[in-house]
Amino acid sequence: MTNNPIIEVKQLYKSFGNEPALNNLDFSVEKGEIFGFLGPSGAGKTTTIKILTGQLNQDSGSATVLGSNSQHFKENIYEHIGVVTHDSGLYENLLAYNNLVTFARIFNSDKKSIDPLLKRVGLYNDRNKLVKKFSQGMKQRLILARAILNRPEILFLDEPTNGIDPGTTKEIHKLIFELRDSGTTIFLTTHNMTEATKLCDRVALLNDGKIAEIGSPQDLSLKYNKKIQFKVLLKDNESLKLNDSEETRGKINWWLENGELQTIHSCEPTLEDVFLQVTGRKLK
């Protein structure tokens, strides 16, 4: 990785009243990665996104995005940023297509890119419907389409699949990977550890406004893999969980050689387990 982060956050502090919502966050995001903020409700995920996108001012510390201080954004920085939060709305009384055309005009992007984009999010056949007739999942996909219309360098997604059906979730995940592969940096938040594990190149575990751990999902699982265990299923359907030891390895070898083994898994902790270990708290 380069040492030229696209987002750099230093000692970021924000409180509402007495309780700090963000308590001196430090992290940076590299160009081209999918960076996830994983944490339970109230951890400070949305607050962080609002500050990083210039919609809220912090009390102290700094956030630099694409080289600009988020407290002093000029409007044109938004030509390079896409934002999707819970309160990203749509013009309900306009056609889906006209919603996108409006933003194509704003960004001066080619109107010809709208149809392929609508196809990509599976809304092409609904392009001439009023948005108020859309389901929640359709609206979410249209909001996402709008956020990437200007081919942003960074895309901020606040719980992009919250309340979305599994089919749409899968499509959104696919889209996020495609965007990453085309060079877009993605900063997303989620309280879903499966999603974080699947999508993110690196995650920060956020709890009570503090970052408890940061790293790739795999590195974190391995780091907290204190007690190595194996789960095996034998030919006679006997299922066993064994602690790693000289004896266990001997047994496994014997089963392997004698064709006794149906399945074998190592039991490193999930991000959920890591979160519980680090914070003493469950994700949900």
Place this chain on the structure above:
Amino acid sequence: MNISLRKINAIFILKLQLFLGNLSLLMIPAMAIGYVVIFKNFFPANTVAFKALTLNMGILLNIIMGGIMFGAYPIAEEKEHHTLGVLMTSSINATEYFIGSLLPALLILTITNIILVPLNGTSWNQVSIINYLIITVICSIISILIGFTLGLFSKNQTNAGVVSLLPAAIFTLVPLFKGFSNKISHTSDFLYSGVIPRFINQSLFKHSYSWSLFEVSVLIAWFIIFSIVLFYAYRYKHFD
């Protein structure tokens, strides 16, 4: 602050599309037209006083009620559907947004104002079209600015309709009833909407109109006051 004509144009087209799809808003200019047409054709008391009264009523309804609603509704709609924040995080600044929202409203109101005069049976020989346009455009802009401010303080479109009614009624009715008492007449002189009946009456009764320094000052004062009020209202209200 950079101002991009392209972005103003994008907002202009957006708002025009929304206006043309919003029947409750279009009802107001339609009512102004309907009012003038009905009174011209069904009450053919062809006195100058009657003509002046109907024309004043039509223009005030369009400019004051219409202007305030055309300002308040769209902003309340943006707040209700959480789209204002989206525009602001899509590189639109406040100036571009307000100019882009003001112009299509002004266009619809001005077209209505222009057709009200012949519909009322008044000739452009009696009313100087230049003065008419200057006065109606300035008064429409002030109404729209008042509407923007009310819209920023509304939670949703229904709420915007409710909070707009009282100011709209005051600015419409006080100038209309100024003949009733000296007090009302005096108050009307200080309202921006008071300039309209004075202009129409002088044009129709005395066949000439000349600007007074006092009227110019009243218009400028209202314009400046509501530009400032809007500026502060926007600063404190737009992201909640």
